[in-house]
Amino acid sequence: MSETAAPLLIAEGLTKYYGRQLGCRDVSFSLHEGEVLAVVGESGSGKTTLLQLLSTQLAPNAGYVRYRLRDGVTRDLADLSEAERRFLFRTDWGYVHQDAALGLRMSVSAGANVGERLMAVGWRHYGRIRGTAVQWLDRVEIDTGRIDDPPITYSGGMRQRLQIARNLVTQPRLVFMDEPTGGLDVSVQARLLDLLRGLVTELGLAAVIVTHDLAVARLLSHRIMVMKGGEVIEHGLTDQVLDDPREPYSQLLVSSILPA
Amino acid sequence: MNASAYNFAYLDEQTKRMIRRAILKAIAIPGYQVPFASREMPMPYGWGTGGVQVTASILGPDDVLKVIDQGSDDTTNAVSIRKFFAKTAGVRTTTHTPEASIIQTRHRIPETPLTEDQVLVFQVPIPEPLRFLEPRETETRRMHALADYGLMHVKLYEDIARHGHIATTYAYPVKVDGRYVMDPSPTPKFDNPKMDDCAALQLFGAGREKRIYAIPPHTKVVSLDFEDHPFEPSRTPKTCGLCGADDTYLDEVVTDDKGGRLFVCSDSDYCEQRRGAEKTA
Numbered sequence: 001m002s003e004t005a006a007p008l009l010i011a012e013g014l015t016k017y018y019g020r021q022l023g024c025r026d027v028s029f030s031l032h033e034g035e036v037l038a039v040v041g042e043s044g045s046g047k048t049t050l051l052q053l054l055s056t057q058l059a060p061n062a063g064y065v066r067y068r069l070r071d072g073v074t075r076d077l078a079d080l081s082e083a084e085r086r087f088l089f090r091t092d093w094g095y096v097h098q099d100a101a102l103g104l105r106m107s108v109s110a111g112a113n114v115g116e117r118l119m120a121v122g123w124r125h126y127g128r129i130r131g132t133a134v135q136w137l138d139r140v141e142i143d144t145g146r147i148d149d150p151p152i153t154y155s156g157g158m159r160q161r162l163q164i165a166r167n168l169v170t171q172p173r174l175v176f177m178d179e180p181t182g183g184l185d186v187s188v189q190a191r192l193l194d195l196l197r198g199l200v201t202e203l204g205l206a207a208v209i210v211t212h213d214l215a216v217a218r219l220l221s222h223r224i225m226v227m228k229g230g231e232v233i234e235h236g237l238t239d240q241v242l243d244d245p246r247e248p249y250s251q252l253l254v255s256s257i258l259p260a
Numbered sequence: 261m262n263a264s265a266y267n268f269a270y271l272d273e274q275t276k277r278m279i280r281r282a283i284l285k286a287i288a289i290p291g292y293q294v295p296f297a298s299r300e301m302p303m304p305y306g307w308g309t310g311g312v313q314v315t316a317s318i319l320g321p322d323d324v325l326k327v328i329d330q331g332s333d334d335t336t337n338a339v340s341i342r343k344f345f346a347k348t349a350g351v352r353t354t355t356h357t358p359e360a361s362i363i364q365t366r367h368r369i370p371e372t373p374l375t376e377d378q379v380l381v382f383q384v385p386i387p388e389p390l391r392f393l394e395p396r397e398t399e400t401r402r403m404h405a406l407a408d409y410g411l412m413h414v415k416l417y418e419d420i421a422r423h424g425h426i427a428t429t430y431a432y433p434v435k436v437d438g439r440y441v442m443d444p445s446p447t448p449k450f451d452n453p454k455m456d457d458c459a460a461l462q463l464f465g466a467g468r469e470k471r472i473y474a475i476p477p478h479t480k481v482v483s484l485d486f487e488d489h490p491f492e493p494s495r496t497p498k499t500c501g502l503c504g505a506d507d508t509y510l511d512e513v514v515t516d517d518k519g520g521r522l523f524v525c526s527d528s529d530y531c532e533q534r535r536g537a538e539k540t541a
Binding site for chain 2: 082083086090105108109111112115116117119120121124125126127129130147148
C-alpha cells in the first residue's frame with residue numbers, strides 16, 4: 001500500500017508570468033488519489049493559469065509538476081514527450097471545460113464524442129464502442145435515444161454532462177475541471193453537481209476544480225485553495241476554510257455568499 | 261508560340277530538380293505529405309496542376325504517357341493534359357495501359373494490373389485525410405507526427421451511426437506501411453485494394469495545397485475499418501453494357517429522358533481491349 005500512499009500529483013513552486021504580467025506565483029500542493037481539490041478566487045486571481053500549468057497546456061517559468069503514472073512511476077511532466085503527454089491526456093486524465101463547445105466535437109454525434117477516446121487508444125469494434133457510449137450516456141443521465149444527435153442540438157446542461165461522459169470513458173484517475181457549472185441555471189447546476197459528486201465518489205476520482213462558486217467547492221471538494229492576485233493565500237480543509245476563514249480576503253469571499 | 265520555345269516538359273530544370281527532391285523524400289517516407297514549392301501551371305487549380313508538375317519532373321524523352329480522367333482517355337482533362345505534354349515534351353502518348361510507362365490519373369487506377377516498369381501519378385485536390393475533421397493544419401501535422409489517428413475512426417463511426425454502414429465511397433482513408441494515414445485522392449474505394457502491394461510506383465501531387473506523397477512499389481496499404489464493419493470495395497452490381505465485364509468499376513450513362521440508362525466500364529481502355537479481344541476470338 002506504500003504506492004497509494006504516494007501523492008498522485010505534486011506541484012512545487014509553480015510560477016507563470018505573461019511577460020511582466022503575473023499569472024500565478026509559487027503555488028505548491030500535492031493531491032492524493034480520490035481527493036478533490038477546489039481552487040477558488042475571483043476572476044483574474046490565476047485559477048485558470050494554475051489549471052493550465054497543472055495540465056501541461058502551459059509551461060511554467062519556474063517550478064514543476066510531477067504525476068504518478070499508471071505504472072507507479074512518478075515523473076516530472078515537463079520531461080514527458082509530447083506523445084506521452086497526449087496519451088496521458090486521453091487515458092488517465094480528463095479536462096472539463098467551462099464552455100462545453102471547447103471540450104466536445106459539436107458536429108459529430110454524441111456517441112462518437114464519447115467513443116473518440118476509445119478509438120484513440122485502439123478500440124476497433126464498432127459494436128463495443130457504441131455499447132460503452134450507451135452505458136456512459138445512461139450514467140450521465142442523457143436519453144440514450146439521442147446517441148446519434150450531435151451536441152449542437154443539446155441543451156447547455158446536457159452538453160456539460162456529455163463532456164463529462166467523454167472524459168470519463170477511459171476511466172481516468174485525475175480530472176481537471178474549469179468552472180464546470182459556469183453558465184448553467186441553478187436547477188441544472190444542482191443536477192450536475194449531484195451527478196459529479198456521485199461519479200467522483202463511485203470512481204474514486206482525484207480532481208482539481210477551479211470555480212468561483214463556493215457552493216460548488218463545498219459540495220464537491222475535500223480541500224480548498226483560495227487564490228488572490230496570482231498567489232495562494234489560504235489552503236485547508238473545505239469546511240474549515242469555508243466556516244472558519246483565516247485570511248481577510250477569504251472572510252470577504254465567504255461573507256459574499258447570499259444567505260439562503 | 262512555337263513549341264520549341266518551351267523547356268522540355270514545360271517546367272524549368274531547377275523546378276524539376278526541386279520537385280524530384282520532394283518525390284524522393286516522399287518515397288522514403290511512404291504516405292507522408294512532403295511540402296513543395298508548387299508552381300503556377302497554365303491550367304486552373306483543380307484541373308491537375310499537382311499531377312502535371314509531378315509528371316513533368318519525372319518525364320523523360322523515352323517515356324510513353326497515358327492520361328486518364330475518371331478512368332477515361334477521352335474526356336477533357338485527359339485529352340488536354342495529354343496534348344500538353346505531347347506539345348511541351350514531344351513524348352509519345354498512348355491510351356493503352358500496358359504500353360504506358362507513366363500514367364497520370366484523375367481518380368481511377370486502371371483495371372489492367374500495373375507493372376514494376378510503370379509509374380502512376382495521381383492528381384490530388386485535398387491531400388489531408390483529417391482536413392474535414394480538424395481544420396487546423398498545425399494540429400493535423402502534429403497528429404500525423406504522433407500517429408494520433410483516433411479521429412479518423414470517429415469519421416467512420418459517424419458513417420455507421422448515420423447510415424448503418426461505412427458510407428464513404430471515395431477518398432477512403434488508408435494506412436500506408438503501418439504508419440501514415442493517407443487520403444488516396446478521390447479514387448473510388450473500389451480501387452483501394454489495387455494500391456496494396458502494387459508493383460508500380462504511385463505518386464500523388466496536390467498543386468494548390470503544395471504537397472507530394474508516394475506509395476513505393478509493393479508497399480502495404482490497408483483501408484481503415486472496424487472489426488465488425490470491415491472494409492468492402494463497392495461497385496454497382498451490374499455488368500458493362502459494352503463489354504459485359506462483371507468485375508470492373510462502372511459508370512452510369514443516361515441514354516434518354518425516359519429513364520434509359522447504360523452501365524459501362526469507367527476504364528475505357530480496358531473496355532475497348534476486351535471488346536477487341538472478343539471480335540478477334
